[in-house]
Amino acid sequence: MLALIRRNKLFFGLFLILGFLLRGYMLKWHFLFQGDSLIYGDLAKNWLLHGIYGVTDGSSVLPVDIRTPGYPAFLAACFRLFGIEHYAAVGRVQLVIDLLTCFVIAAGARRLLSDSAAKVAFVLAALCPFTASYSATPLPETLEIFFVALALLFAVAAAQKTRRAPPWDVRHTFALSDWTVAGLALAACIYLRPDGGVLLIAIGLYQLWLAIEFRQSEYIVAMVVLGLASLLPLLPWTVRNWRTLHQFQPLAPFYAEMPGEYVPAGFNRWCKTWVVDFISVMNVEWNVSTGTDGEAVDVKDIPNRAFDSTQQRRRTEALIREYKESLQLSPELDAQFAALAEDRVRAHPIAYYLGLPLARVADMWLRPRTEIFNLELDWWNYQNVWQESAMSLALAAINLFYLLAAILSFRREIPGSGILWLFILCRSVLLATLANPEPRYTLECFPAVLMLAGINFSPWRYRGTEKDIW
Numbered sequence: 214m215l216a217l218i219r220r221n222k223l224f225f226g227l228f229l230i231l232g233f234l235l236r237g238y239m240l241k242w243h244f245l246f247q248g249d250s251l252i253y254g255d256l257a258k259n260w261l262l263h264g265i266y267g268v269t270d271g272s273s274v275l276p277v278d279i280r281t282p283g284y285p286a287f288l289a290a291c292f293r294l295f296g297i298e299h300y301a302a303v304g305r306v307q308l309v310i311d312l313l314t315c316f317v318i319a320a321g322a323r324r325l326l327s328d329s330a331a332k333v334a335f336v337l338a339a340l341c342p343f344t345a346s347y348s349a350t351p352l353p354e355t356l357e358i359f360f361v362a363l364a365l366l367f368a369v370a371a372a373q374k375t376r377r378a379p380p381w382d383v384r385h386t387f388a389l390s391d392w393t394v395a396g397l398a399l400a401a402c403i404y405l406r407p408d409g410g411v412l413l414i415a416i417g418l419y420q421l422w423l424a425i426e427f428r429q430s431e432y433i434v435a436m437v438v439l440g441l442a443s444l445l446p447l448l449p450w451t452v453r454n455w456r457t458l459h460q461f462q463p464l465a466p467f468y469a470e471m472p473g474e475y476v477p478a479g480f481n482r483w484c485k486t487w488v489v490d491f492i493s494v495m496n497v498e499w500n501v502s503t504g505t506d507g508e509a510v511d512v513k514d515i516p517n518r519a520f521d522s523t524q525q526r527r528r529t530e531a532l533i534r535e536y537k538e539s540l541q542l543s544p545e546l547d548a549q550f551a552a553l554a555e556d557r558v559r560a561h562p563i564a565y566y567l568g569l570p571l572a573r574v575a576d577m578w579l580r581p582r583t584e585i586f587n588l589e590l591d592w593w594n595y596q597n598v599w600q601e602s603a604m605s606l607a608l609a610a611i612n613l614f615y616l617l618a619a620i621l622s623f624r625r626e627i628p629g630s631g632i633l634w635l636f637i638l639c640r641s642v643l644l645a646t647l648a649n650p651e652p653r654y655t656l657e658c659f660p661a662v663l664m665l666a667g668i669n670f671s672p673w674r675y676r677g678t679e680k681d682i683w
Contacts, residue, residue, distance in 0.1 A: 235339075258289075284356065291306055315338040361661075374388040374391065388431075406657070415632065504541065515533075
């Protein structure tokens with residue numbers, strides 16, 4: 214890869230500058246600091262100042278496990294270097310990391326196909342507004358995307374080497390080293406976001422398929438190496454949770470709840486009977502809380518698909534009115550939402566278990582991704598602000614362009630590309646189980662999407678020859 218860059222200094226230099234300008238624009242005009250960023254920042258500050266991985270609770274610090282410590286550790290390092298809560302500096306560091314990710318994605322496309330694919334993938338990554346936008350907000354997406362790209366790069370390299378080399382070839386040793394690096398990158402993914410383990414599952418399934426197809430024990434050994442390198446680094450976090458919180462928790466709670474906090478399972482299940490888009494998450498789901506920070510819900514923001522009959526509509530409206538009285542979802546009220554959800558699931562089981570999950574996944578993949586920009590979420594109501602609707606449609610078109618380019622690469626049979634497709638599939642299956650379809654959850658797949666898109670726009674030149682990674 215370094216040799217390719219040296220041979221094409223002007224090309225890579227030009228698009229590196231354009232990528233820098235795009236991310237600089239995002240940092241200047243679309244810097245966003247709210248919600249989860251506040252939680253990560255509080256964890257990092259308390260860890261740095263008090264030596265406690267916890268959140269501020271009045272005048273004390275409460276140890277928690279609501280987030281894995283990867284991103285708070287990154288924030289704490291930035292706070293140490295640039296000053297406490299200096300989030301502008303965090304954005305600048307993430308800008309650099311996101312540009313480095315473009316090179317890693319290019320190296321992955323080169324490994325899969327050719328130098329031409331690497332150049333195309335680099336351009337697509339450098340000019341991608343969606344990954345660039347998240348470098349301007351204190352959230353783990355930028356770092357997660359970097360380590361996903363790194364894990365994919367080394368996993369593809371290892372798979373290709375193992376597939377080409379006979380059992381007696383010394384290159385099997387080198388492949389195990391590649392699997393180890395991929396595993397360490399996966400460990401970083403999991404420490405940043407617990408759902409980073411989906412990539413481990415995807416690579417493991419790919420190795421299992423190769424072991425069955427070629428009947429070689431080397432793939433089983435590789436699976437063990439990858440698993441150990443990915444999961445052993447989680448041991449300190451698991452031990453900490455056992456000793457500090459007295460519970461076995463190798464990742465983080467599924468609902469990111471505080472110790473002893475009530476999880477509104479009934480309300481969540483009711484939401485899964487009708488929520489398909491992000492605007493419903495913003496207007497309804499995130500407003501309802503079991504704590505003291507709840508907000509009012511306007512029944513008009515609940516679409517007609519949430520009601521099966523006039524009687525059910527009145528029943529739902531009564532529950533919403535009861536919630537508005539205290540702005541706190543009690544276990545008793547949650548039980549009533551659970552009963553309502555049970556009725557709806559019983560009436561429409563296919564929609565609940567298949568149709569709605571597919572709709573939520575489609576929304577996460579295809580919506581314009583306006584959440585990080587200063588644009589209205591209901592972009593389809595062009596009568597209100599047609600300029601914003603036009604911008605949203607442009608973003609949707611760009612997003613669709615990237616996805617179609619990746620899908621069209623499927624017509625080429627390239628060794629190692631199955632890892633990328635399995636990752637996209639496994640992550641989509643996971644996202645289908647969630648009640649909150651947030652578009653940022655698909656960004657972790659963009660390293661795979663960009664590598665595949667680079668392959669699609671490149672001439673067919675793969676000859677199966679050995680390539681270095683860098």
